[in-house]
Amino acid sequence: MKDTLVGGGPKEDATDRRPATRPEHTAALRKKRLVGLARPWLLLAPSLLVLAGLLLWPLIQVGKLSMQDYAVKFGGGVGTFTGFDHYTDLLGSALLWKTVLPNTAFFAIACVGLTVALGTLVALLLNRLGPAWRLICSIAVLAAWAMPAVTGTYVWIWLFQPQDGMVSQIAGSMGLIDPETTNWFTERGPFYAIATLNVVHHGFPFVAITVLAGLMTIPKELYEAGELDGANAWQRFWKITVPTILPVFLVVTILSTIWDFKVFTQIYLMPGGDGANEEVYNLGVFSYIQAFAKNDYGTGAAAAVLLTLLLLAITIVYIRTLFRQGEEDQ
Known part of the structure; x- marks a missing residue:
């Protein structure tokens, strides 16, 4: 018969001839796989614990505080749970939508744009200098970055006194x-114009040095080929420089955005920025004034959480753009 051997017994299926996987071998493979997955996390565990203690735990505490009416008393404080009442009051505030958020957004956009533009121009200049002059100019540029924000702010206040x-x-x-009658710090426009000069002056050296490092990695042959094709300096910049070091521009842009959205020192130290003039509030100053000047810790914490969520959303967008750019380059 078709399904029997000569001796009449059943025919052995070909699949039955494969050796069965032993349980010990399967357990060893599973253990090896788990060790391979766990080893990176075990190596990262100390750093992750430090980051959790320095960043995650305070953020959790701020979120918890934003849902309480917190009263400071001798020997500690007492909090009463209020849910999302502080967020409701904050989002329903006309001051937030008409003053605080516009000041924060437009100020940050102006600072980021001017910082990246000025830093790129300085980087292009430094890239064309010889080694000696490049070193001298780089040190001079970094002096502005090394200056503390408090010192730089008082210099600009003195200039526009x-x-x-x-x-x-x-x-x-x-x-x-x-x-005799002009005060640059009483109106929102001149106030933020001075603050923009202050922030851009303090931030452009980082962009300049970072972009310079990217420019020095571009092969000179690319520019020579562009010149042979008849491309002028503007065309070479947009067709060669920008696409080649686009990840560098994305990194300096996202870092500048994070820094400029949460500017506090440069605003708070200027005349009227410490709470005397509501027209110049940004989110950082508004949060501080609510919490420490008005003792409304819940609203101040809610404003801080709002600022954190705003920065997180911007960061996610930039990171996705950076990863997408990396995938396209592969």
Whole structure:
């Protein structure tokens, strides 16, 4: 018969001839796979614990505080759970939508754009200099970055000081303003113009040095080929420089965005920025004033959480763009 051997017994199926996997072998493979998956996390565990203690735990505490009416008392504080009431009040505030968020967003956009643009121009200049002058100019540029934010802010306040500030005196001598009656810090426009100069002056050296490092990796043959094809300097910049070091531009842009959205020192130290003038609030100053000047810790914490979520959303968008760019380059 077709299904029997000569002796009449059943025919052995070909699949039955494969050796059965022993349980010990399967367990060893599973253990090896688990060890391979766990080893990276075990190596990262100390750093992750430190980051959790320094970043995650305070963030959890701020989120918890934003859902409480917290009263400071001698020897500690007492919090009463209020749910999302502080978020409801915050999002329903006209001050938030008409002043705080516009100040934060437009100020950050202006600072990021000007910082990246100025830093790129300085990087292009440094890239064309010889080694000696490049070193000298780089040190001079980094001096602005090394200056503490507090010191830099007071320098700009001195420059625009009403009546006897250098800028006020020069503008007055040219007939542009009356130094005796002009105060640059009372109106929102001039106030944030000075703050923008301050932040850009402090931030552009980082962009310049980072972009310079990227420029020095571009082969000169690419520019020579562009010149042979008749491309001018502007075309070579957009067709060669930008695509080649686009990840560098994305990194400096995302870092500048994070820094400029949460600017606090440069705003708070300027005249009127410490809470005296509500027209110049940004989210960082607003959160601080609510928590420590008005003792409304819940609303202040809610504003801090809102700022964190805003920065997290921006960061996710930039990171996805960076990863997508990397996949396209492969």
